[in-house]
Amino acid sequence: MAHTGTLHIDHLSKQYVVQGDTLPVLDNITLTVNPGEFVSIVGSSGCGKSTLLRLIVGLEDDYQGEVLLDGQRVVGTSLSRGIVFQEHRLFPWLTVEENIALGLLNAALPADEKARSVREHIGLVGLAGFETAYPHQLSGGMSQRVAIARALVSRPDVLLLDEPFGALDALTRAHLQQELHRIWQAEGITMILVTHDVEEAVYLGDQVVVMEPRPGRIRRIVPVDLPHPRDRSGVPFAHLKEDVLAEFAGEAEAATAARHADRRGDGTRGPDSGFALPAGLRFAL
Amino acid sequence: MSPAIVPRRLRGFVIPLLMLAGWWAVVRFGWSTSPLLVAPARVWQTGVDQVASGQLFAALGASLWRDLVGFAIGAGAGLLLGALLGSSRRVEQLVGPSFHTLKQISLFAWIPLLSVWFGLGDAAKVAFLSLAAFFPVVLNTFEGIRGVPPDLLEVARVLGFTRAQRWRKVILPAASPAIFAGVHLGLIYAWLATLGAEYLLVSGQGIGNLMIDGREHFRMDMVLLGVFVVGLVGYTLNWIASRIEARALAWRGRSVAQFN
Numbered sequence: 001m002a003h004t005g006t007l008h009i010d011h012l013s014k015q016y017v018v019q020g021d022t023l024p025v026l027d028n029i030t031l032t033v034n035p036g037e038f039v040s041i042v043g044s045s046g047c048g049k050s051t052l053l054r055l056i057v058g059l060e061d062d063y064q065g066e067v068l069l070d071g072q073r074v075v076g077t078s079l080s081r082g083i084v085f086q087e088h089r090l091f092p093w094l095t096v097e098e099n100i101a102l103g104l105l106n107a108a109l110p111a112d113e114k115a116r117s118v119r120e121h122i123g124l125v126g127l128a129g130f131e132t133a134y135p136h137q138l139s140g141g142m143s144q145r146v147a148i149a150r151a152l153v154s155r156p157d158v159l160l161l162d163e164p165f166g167a168l169d170a171l172t173r174a175h176l177q178q179e180l181h182r183i184w185q186a187e188g189i190t191m192i193l194v195t196h197d198v199e200e201a202v203y204l205g206d207q208v209v210v211m212e213p214r215p216g217r218i219r220r221i222v223p224v225d226l227p228h229p230r231d232r233s234g235v236p237f238a239h240l241k242e243d244v245l246a247e248f249a250g251e252a253e254a255a256t257a258a259r260h261a262d263r264r265g266d267g268t269r270g271p272d273s274g275f276a277l278p279a280g281l282r283f284a285l
Numbered sequence: 286m287s288p289a290i291v292p293r294r295l296r297g298f299v300i301p302l303l304m305l306a307g308w309w310a311v312v313r314f315g316w317s318t319s320p321l322l323v324a325p326a327r328v329w330q331t332g333v334d335q336v337a338s339g340q341l342f343a344a345l346g347a348s349l350w351r352d353l354v355g356f357a358i359g360a361g362a363g364l365l366l367g368a369l370l371g372s373s374r375r376v377e378q379l380v381g382p383s384f385h386t387l388k389q390i391s392l393f394a395w396i397p398l399l400s401v402w403f404g405l406g407d408a409a410k411v412a413f414l415s416l417a418a419f420f421p422v423v424l425n426t427f428e429g430i431r432g433v434p435p436d437l438l439e440v441a442r443v444l445g446f447t448r449a450q451r452w453r454k455v456i457l458p459a460a461s462p463a464i465f466a467g468v469h470l471g472l473i474y475a476w477l478a479t480l481g482a483e484y485l486l487v488s489g490q491g492i493g494n495l496m497i498d499g500r501e502h503f504r505m506d507m508v509l510l511g512v513f514v515v516g517l518v519g520y521t522l523n524w525i526a527s528r529i530e531a532r533a534l535a536w537r538g539r540s541v542a543q544f545n
Contacts, residue, residue: 057443077443089440093458102454106445150444 004070005157005190007033007056012065014051024215025051029065031209031218033192035157038184040205041194042244048216049194053160056192057083069157079107082151083160086167088143090135096146097122097131103153121149124183141172148180152187161193165200177203181229198244202237203230210247220247323505328513331506341495345514348479348491355411356475359418360468366419367426367467371460377427388420392478396485406489410482417478418471425467429460462534469526476519492518 012029015022026048033039041049054060055067058077067074069081082103090099097118104114122128125145135143144164151159161180165173177200184191184204195201201208205224212219222244224230230237291299305325311317312324335341369376370384395416403409433456441455457464483493492511499507 059439059442077445079445083443085436087436089436091437091440091455091458102440102444105450105454106447154444 005033005035006070007031007158007190007192008066008068008071009033009052009056010066010068012052012055012063012067014048014055014060014063026055026063027215027217029216029218031221033158033190035190036188037206038191038193038204039207039209040201041192041209041211042196042198042201043211043216043219044196044213044248046216047211047213049211050162051216052211053083053162053192053194056158057081057160079103079154080157081160082154082156082158083162084144084147084151084164086163088135088140088147090143090146090150092135095132095134096127096138099135099146100149100153103150107154117153117155121153124152124186125149126179139172140168141176144168144176145179148183152183152189156189158190158192161191163195164193166195166197173197173200178229180204185228198241198248199232202240202244203232208240208244210244212247222247320503321505323509328506328509331504332510332513335495335507335510341510341514344490344492344495345518347489348483348493349518351407351410351482351491352414352475352479355414355479356418356472358411359415359475360422360471362415363419363422363467363471364426364464367423367464368430370423370427371430372456384423388424392417393481393485400486405486409486410479410489413482413486414475414478417481418475421470421474422464422467425463425470426460429463429467430456432463433459465530465534469523469530472522472526473519476522480515 009029009031012026013024014026015024017023029052031039041052043049051060055063056074058074058081061075074081091102094102100118100121101114104117107114109117122131125148127142127145127149130138130142135146138146148159148164164180165176168176180191180193181204191204193201193204198208202224208222208224210219210222211217222240224240226234226236226240309325312322332341366380366384370381371377392413395413399409399412403412437455437459438451441451446454479491480493483489483491484497487494487497492514496508496511496515499505499511
């Protein structure tokens with residue numbers, strides 16, 4: 001497997017304009033992801049982690065700073081960057097293999113190569129035998145496997161995962177985390193996973209990027225120097241998890257402080273966080 | 286009545302058969318002597334005569350031909366406008382208000398205008414029933430295309446679909462249940478309007494004219510025959526449309542959860 005796919009994010013900032021108010025979403029993000037590396041991004045809701053992924057995949061534009069893949073500025077979407085969303089987003093009128101083949105619709109490959117690649121990727125995600133099943137016949141976990149195969153079938157340099165297991169039950173989630181780990185090792189590609197599950201982040205990531213909200217910034221990058229695959233019950237794993245969680249605790253203290261400050265004033269509050277928010281900001285949450 | 290007495294498939298025939306029996310009894314036992322009451326057998330005989338003389342098929346053929354031409358024009362234009370409205374905000378802003386105003390006008394209110402423009406012949410009738418098919422097709426096509434899940438359009442962007450691929454692989458399949466529903470409605474409305482047109486623009490040949498003639502000559506058998514034929518044709522058109530819809534949307538039956 002060719003080891004291309006160095007992703008370099010340099011002083012990246014992004015704003016939305018909501019009803020005339022400028023609302024910063026990402027503020028000065030700098031991050032380098034090496035080829036074949038697994039990076040987890042954790043943060044509470046509203047920290048812009050999904051926006052960051054959407055910028056990398058090319059679904060959003062209009063930003064300051066640089067997003068460079070192998071030195072090339074990211075403009076629009078490309079088959080060299082795959083993404084798996086929280087919802088599987090399969091086409092309900094297509095079978096498993098037809099859904100996966102969509103990933104190769106515009107790949108410059110002969111038809112038999114495409115068919116072979118689809119078959120291989122069905123095997124890779126462990127769905128042999130389900131080629132002709134329709135999405136509604138699959139469980140949530142299986143659907144997400146199809147979505148992973150669809151994103152990988154064009155052999156991208158980078159696979160982006162936006163809380164892919166967030167909607168699954170705990171058992172399925174743990175199982176798919178192992179599977180994703182196996183796929184990552186088998187394919188040797190760069191993966192960036194956005195999650196709010198700290199254990200998932202530490203289990204899979206070579207580095208865990210902790211983000212904080214309003215505006216979305218990198219709070220800390222925690223390297224995970226544990227050999228793969230990680231032992232979830234081991235002491236070093238637990239320490240790392242606590243280390244990452246401590247960053248959230250810091251954020252929670254800040255939130256409490258902000259809330260107390262807010263009680264004294266008469267600022268508007270966010271819907272669920274208790275943070276004091278400018279009026280326009282509430283729309284984005 | 287216990288459900289087992291009549292098999293489920295035949296239950297729909299119970300009421301028509303009871304009514305037929307009642308009608309037969311009213312005539313047979315002389316409960317009514319109105320000259321407007323004719324025996325079922327008489328209607329049947331008229332039917333046989335009309336078929337034998339070719340008059341029925343000539344009338345029906347004329348009506349059906351107008352129906353299909355008007356439906357094709359109305360549905361075709363409706364698909365086009367619906368697709369334009371659904372896929373372009375600009376077109377919607379420009380054309381939408383006019384369309385929504387026109388759609389509020391009762392179909393029958395068009396008749397005077399159409400008869401001035403097109404006379405009382407086939408052209409006016411076809412124009413009238415293409416209008417009848419047009420509105421439901423536009424509305425449903427518009428809603429279907431506007432309702433394509435944005436999540437799937439985003440997937441199409443990520444996978445680098447061209448404009449044509451986006452239409453063929455995402456928009457049309459996702460919108461097809463609504464589009465079919467609109468075309469189906471258009472077909473029914475066009476048939477209803479076919480009869481309406483023959484009543485309101487009385488000239489030429491057609492199944493409606495057959496009934497009007499029957500009424501003017503106090504031929505209740507002819508009128509009733511017309512009612513049966515019209516009902517039967519409507520039922521058949523609806524059945525054909527349902528079959529085509531079911532076949533074209535076979536995938537939907539298996540994935541209703543996502544689309545309804």
